[in-house]
Amino acid sequence: MNTLPRSVLHALDPKGVGTGQTESLLSYFCRLAVSHAVSTTDLARFVVQQVDHDIRRDFEWQQRNLSGVSEAARSWAAWLSALTGVGHLDGLTLSKWSAVLPPRGLAPRNHWCPHCLREDKEAGRSPYFRLSWEVGPVKACHQHKSKLVDTCPHCGQRHVRHHGGVVVPGWCTRCGGFLGEGESEAAEPHDLWVARQVEDWIANQPNQMAVLDAGTVLTTLNTLIVGLDGGQYTRFAKRLGLAKSVVHGWLRKGGLPSLDAYLAMAGHAGLSLNRVLRGDLADWEPHGTEMQLGIEFDLLAGGKRETPRQHDWAAIRGELERLLKLPEPISVAEAGRRLGIDDRHLYLRANDLARALGERWKQYLASRKAENLTLARAQLRAALPTIVGAGRPFNLTEVRQLVSAPILASVEGMFGLIREIREE
Numbered sequence: 346m347n348t349l350p351r352s353v354l355h356a357l358d359p360k361g362v363g364t365g366q367t368e369s370l371l372s373y374f375c376r377l378a379v380s381h382a383v384s385t386t387d388l389a390r391f392v393v394q395q396v397d398h399d400i401r402r403d404f405e406w407q408q409r410n411l412s413g414v415s416e417a418a419r420s421w422a423a424w425l426s427a428l429t430g431v432g433h434l435d436g437l438t439l440s441k442w443s444a445v446l447p448p449r450g451l452a453p454r455n456h457w458c459p460h461c462l463r464e465d466k467e468a469g470r471s472p473y474f475r476l477s478w479e480v481g482p483v484k485a486c487h488q489h490k491s492k493l494v495d496t497c498p499h500c501g502q503r504h505v506r507h508h509g510g511v512v513v514p515g516w517c518t519r520c521g522g523f524l525g526e527g528e529s530e531a532a533e534p535h536d537l538w539v540a541r542q543v544e545d546w547i548a549n550q551p552n553q554m555a556v557l558d559a560g561t562v563l564t565t566l567n568t569l570i571v572g573l574d575g576g577q578y579t580r581f582a583k584r585l586g587l588a589k590s591v592v593h594g595w596l597r598k599g600g601l602p603s604l605d606a607y608l609a610m611a612g613h614a615g616l617s618l619n620r621v622l623r624g625d626l627a628d629w630e631p632h633g634t635e636m637q638l639g640i641e642f643d644l645l646a647g648g649k650r651e652t653p654r655q656h657d658w659a660a661i662r663g664e665l666e667r668l669l670k671l672p673e674p675i676s677v678a679e680a681g682r683r684l685g686i687d688d689r690h691l692y693l694r695a696n697d698l699a700r701a702l703g704e705r706w707k708q709y710l711a712s713r714k715a716e717n718l719t720l721a722r723a724q725l726r727a728a729l730p731t732i733v734g735a736g737r738p739f740n741l742t743e744v745r746q747l748v749s750a751p752i753l754a755s756v757e758g759m760f761g762l763i764r765e766i767r768e769e
C-alpha cells in the first residue's frame with residue numbers, strides 16, 4: 346500500500362466536536378489561515394487552486410455560509426479534509442441536513458457569545474466561533490444563558506467578527522480589541538429553549554450516519570399531522586402560525602420546512618429538534634388529540650416509514666483499497682463514480698484512502714505529462730527537417746499538421762518548445 350501523503354495544510358484539531366460547542370467550519374478556516382500566517386483571502390485562493398474546482402476565481406468566501414446547509418459548505422468541508430488530512434470536517438457544517446433543510450434561511454451571521462470567547466482565552470485555548478452561532482434562529486448561548494452580541498465593545502462597530510483579510514477568531518477585525526470583553530444581557534426563556542434545541546442537535550451530529558432524504562420529511566410531516574391534528578393539514582398549519590399553502594407546498598411540491606418551522610413542530614409535539622430533523626418518531630405518542638380522519642387525509646401521500654439508507658463504510662474502505670492497487674491509477678472523482686458515492690464523502694469519511702488515491706493520481710498525471718513532453722520533443726525534432734526542407738516556417742500552424750493532437754493538447758507552453766527546437 347502507498348504511504349500516506351503528508352497533508353498540504355496543517356492538521357488542526359477541530360474544537361468541541363460531539364458537544365453543543367462544536368466549532369464552525371468558518372472558524373476552522375480562519376484558524377487555519379492564522380496557523381499558516383496567511384490572510385483568509387489567500388487561503389481561500391490557495392484551496393481553490395489546489396482542488397482545481399470549477400469555481401469563480403474571485404470567489405468571496407465571506408459571502409458564503411461555509412458552515413451552512415448548502416453544497417458550498419459540503420464542498421469546502423471536503424476540500425479542507427483533503428488538504429489537512431482531518432476527516433469529517435462536514436461535522437463543522439450543517440450540510441448533512443441538506444435533504445431536510447432548505448439551503449436558504451441560514452445566512453452567514455456575525456454574532457458571538459462574549460462569555461464563550463472569554464472562557465476559551467482564560468483556559469489558554471484559541472478562542473473559536475461556535476457552529477450554533479451560525480444558525481439563523483439562535484439568539485442566545487444556552488451555556489451562559491445570555492444573548493449573543495454583534496457589536497464590538499471597543500469600537501462599537503458591527504460586522505467585525507470575520508470580515509477582514511486577517512481574521513483571528515475572538516478579536517475585532519476593525520480595531521483589534523478582544524471580543525470577549527463585552528457584557529451581554531440575560532436571554533429570554535424562548536431564546537434559551539431554541540439555543541438548547543440547536544446545541545443538542547449539533548452535539549448529536551457525529552451520530553447521524555443514516556442518509557436522510559425527502560421521504561424522511563414527508564414521513565415526519567405525516568406522522569405529526571395525523572398525531573397532532575387528526576390528519577388535517579389546515580389545522581396543523583394554523584397551529585404553526587403558517588398559511589395552509591405553505592404546508593401544502595411541503596406535502597405536495599417538495600418544499601422543505603424552515604428551521605423555525607421544525608422548531609415550532611418540536612415544541613408542539615413535545616419532541617426535541619434533533620428527533621424531528623432525523624425523523625426519529627417511531628415511538629412518539631401524541632397526547633391530548635383524538636384521531637379524526639378528515640377529508641384532507643388523502644393529501645398525506647404514502648405514510649410508510651422507510652428505513653434510511655446507510656453506507657457500509659467498512660465495505661467501501663475495502664473497495665478503495667482494491668482501487669488503490671489497480672495497475673492504472675484513477676482519480677478520487679472516478680473512484681466516487683465507480684462506487685456510486687459523492688467523492689467529497691470519500692474525503693470526509695475515508696480520508697486516508699481518498700488522499701492516497703488522490704496522491705497516486707497526481708503522481709500519475711505528473712509522470713504522464715513528462716512522458717508527453719518527451720514524446721512531443723521527439724515528434725517536433727522529427728518534423729523540423731520536413732517543414733524547413735519544404736521552405737515553410739517552423740511555427741504552431743505547421744507543427745499542428747505533423748504532431749498528434751493529444752500530444753499537442755497535453756503539452757503546456759508549446760510555443761516555448763517550438764522555439765527551443767528551432768534554436769537547436
Ligand SMILES: [Zn+2]
Pocket residue numbers: 458459460461462486487488489
Ligand atoms: Zn457562551
Ligand SMILES: [Zn+2]
Pocket residue numbers: 497498499500501502505517518519520521522
Ligand atoms: Zn472593534
